[in-house]
Amino acid sequence: MPDAYAPEERGEASSRRRRRTIAIATLLVLAVATGAGVAVKGGLLSFSESCEDSAVRLSLAASPDIAPAVREIAEQTRADEVTSDGHCLDVEVVARDSYKVAEALAGGEAPDFQVWLPDSDLWLDRAKGLGTGIPVSPSDSIASSPVALAMVPSAAGRLGWPEKTYSWAELVATTLGTEKVRLGAADPARSATGLLALTSIGGSSAQQGGDSDTRVAETAKVLAERMSDSDAQVLETLARSGSGAEEGNPKRNQAVLISEQAAFAHNAEAADSGRLNLFYPEDGTPLLDYPYTLVDEEKLTLTQSRAALRFMTLLNDKGSRAVFARYGFRPADGSAEDTVVASAGAKSPQPYATSAAEAPSAKQLQEMLGMWTITVQSARLTTVVDASGSMSTPVPGRGQSRMDVTKESLIQALSQFTPDDEIGLWEFATTLDGTKDYRKLMPTRRLGDPAQGGSTHREKLSAAFAGLQPVPGGATGLYDTVLASYEEARSTYVKGKFNALVLLTDGSNQDEDGISRSALTSRLKELADPERPVPIIAIAVGPDADREEVAEIARITGGDGYEVSDPAEIQAVIFQAIMTAGQNGRAAQE
Incomplete structure (x- = not known):
């Protein structure tokens, strides 16, 4: 199966995903070939009343931000009576916080779902824990969204948006050094967005030389003072309507570290004065990459495994990519789509279309999480x-x-x-x-x-x-x-x-x-x-x-x-x- 939408990546993450693609492609070729043969011989390509009785049912736990889009695709799949090996696909989509799922799987808690769609690869390593938890089998990404820094228009203007560009270290230092711009973030221990942003800040600071560890620890300390538990909650801390009274409220932020998709969703519901502008650091933005993952695969029946893989192919087809774009997501390769990025608050010459930053290693993420824990507490x-x-x-x-x-x-x-x-x-x-x-x-x-x-x-x-x-x-x-x-x-x-x-x-x-x-x-x-x-x-x-x-x-x-x-x-x-x-x-x- 050709991988027309795979991103060009380097290093450990790239090799890992190529291995997944090869393995999953082989399974899909066998599944599709076998399914087609069964369907043709049994005349199961055409049915309606028997669909309910023959359906193969799956439960998919998805990160709350992408769950609505996946649910829409699942509902359309059910309405169209799409089949796998002659069985109708009936996929139930439930929204689950990625960090909660990872903790439960690492602790060996038996899942009530067969497929997991976290917002980032980093949760897969967390779910493995010490290797004694519930096994997971990740496949390719089905969508993506870069992590950026969003500001209310008045604050963005003070920092020279959109003409002025910064590295991660420069942008955060400038933001924190400006008394009128308060910066909020989600807890890196619970948010992939928060952890990827903090790791990017650390890597950018290291490039500046000097005592970068101290600078990053100081940044973490400041972020911890305005930390929210989740990405959704950090958006609620923003100054409202751009009014002077709200911007002067010390409890509200003018800048937040969020994903492009979160800014897209916020702007879709906000009035013009409440829309966000996005800064895209020039040293690269990390991606939320939404890996499609089978859970405890050995316990799945052959029918369930094939159905899960069939649904993955549907999530990667042209129609599904259009659905994801309507919800503010980029394709899996991270390529920028003008309608999405403009609605999210991007504007040239901000480098929103440049290649994503190389994903940090598991070791880098662990070290940053350890630093965060000891710095915050x-x-x-x-x-x-x-x-x-x-x-x-x-x-x-x-x-x-x-x-x-x-x-x-x-x-x-x-x-x-x-x-x-x-x-x-x-x-x-x-x-x-x-x-x-x-x-x-x-x-x-x-x-x-x-x-x-x-x-x-x-x-x-x-x-x-x-x-x-x-x-x-x-x-x-x-x-x-x-x-x-x-x-x-x-x-x-x-x-x-x-x-x-x-x-x-x-x-x-x-x-x-x-x-x-x-x-x-x-x-x-x-x-x-x-x-x-x-x-x-x-x-x-x-x-x-x-x-x-x-x-x-x-x-x-x-x-x-x-x-x-x-x-x-x-x-x-x-x-x-x-x-x-x-x-x-x-x-x-x-």
């Missing part, structure tokens, strides 16, 4: 590092030991935290400190606090990370260490911060003289308090570590266990774990 982390003799084991292909690479990764991760974040350090190995298996090297304090010698706690902590050394002959005294460090983290809990214990180990407990595992789990259950959560983020380093053991311990506290084959992956995993634990904690509070 501020973190209080006690880092507990295994110093047993096995940490001197060389890492294949790196010429360094596990401890050396672990230290480097921790120092790199430290640079992502703000001065308000609190971090401490413990090390552990059997008989490290007399009869104790653990030793506190640095207290958990604000990184920006002054320290002796004119330095800061951040600098002292970085030096302490660099000074970690394996203890020759030392074994892994895990259980005693977990209990002691958790008791302290729990007793020194700070309200309003993300409190957690970050545990890194390359082995399982080897101290037979210490507390037993059953006694440890029993004590942790007593200490864990949902009102004062301190999740354990347990990272198993290397092939000798028992991830399941540390994961079971961590889950008692609301945390989880992670595994890295190379200690260089620790930084990304820490931010992913912080983001996940932060989300779980907030969900529990709600």
Whole structure:
């Protein structure tokens, strides 16, 4: 099946989508050929009264922004009695927030739908979680919409719209540097639009050089002050009707980070003075890409699978593309259509027709989410590092030991935290400190606090990370260490911060003289308090570590266990774990 509408992409995302296209095309050729044969032999191309009895029914969970368009196509498909293998297609479309679906699938919650249409590829990685959730089988995109910055006309005029163009970093800096322009965004942990925009700002800032991490953290801090839970809610924060009274209202925004389609929908209902103008950053706009995804495919019947693939072909035909355009969506390749972009608020010379920015990698998104979580809430982390003799084991292909690479990764991760974040350090190995298996090297304090010698706690902590050394002959005294460090983290809990214990180990407990595992789990259950959560983020380093053991311990506290084959992956995993634990904690509070 020719892919006439596939975007020209580069890198990992492009390869992944090409693989999907080839696989799905093969299935479709077989399905269409088989279906045509059955229909011709059985005379099922013509029927009406029997349609209801022969229908194959599917449920499709779609992102709320695209659900109305997909529902219209599904209803027309039903009205036209379109068939798959002689069965009428009956597709029910339900609107579901993408982040909620991703969390449910990652948690192994059995879905009540067979097809998922999230607004972005990024939710597919979130849905996979640790690989223990409900499997998903993504295919090609069926529509797209670029992420841009929308402003009420008066604010846009002050920034030189449409003649003046900016990079992402310049546009946001100019907006935030203008006291009369208040910028709002949807929560990047719940909104693909918010996360893609924030990641684009980060990448653009890095191109400027200097301390880009600090600039992005400062931007995130400002955005968090005017954050909304969803894309729909952020539009409700806009100044109304362009009146001076409304624009002067400090609770209302004059600029918002939204998709082109969201601006299209807003402008369709707004009076002229309430329409939005769109800035398209010159260093590229990321796309919402709406990947068509089968859910728990192995449990679908052959009839359901073929029907789902048949509906996907309908969503990509000429008639459906016209329906999507009426709702403000671009084709899957991201090409600009004049009627859509003009209604959304685009105007030349804004670069709305340039190629979309290359999609960020899963690692970049995880790191940005981790940064967002700790920036918005501020973190209080006690880092507990295994110093047993096995940490001197060389890492294949790196010429360094596990401890050396672990230290480097921790120092790199430290640079992502703000001065308000609190971090401490413990090390552990059997008989490290007399009869104790653990030793506190640095207290958990604000990184920006002054320290002796004119330095800061951040600098002292970085030096302490660099000074970690394996203890020759030392074994892994895990259980005693977990209990002691958790008791302290729990007793020194700070309200309003993300409190957690970050545990890194390359082995399982080897101290037979210490507390037993059953006694440890029993004590942790007593200490864990949902009102004062301190999740354990347990990272198993290397092939000798028992991830399941540390994961079971961590889950008692609301945390989880992670595994890295190379200690260089620790930084990304820490931010992913912080983001996940932060989300779980907030969900529990709600």
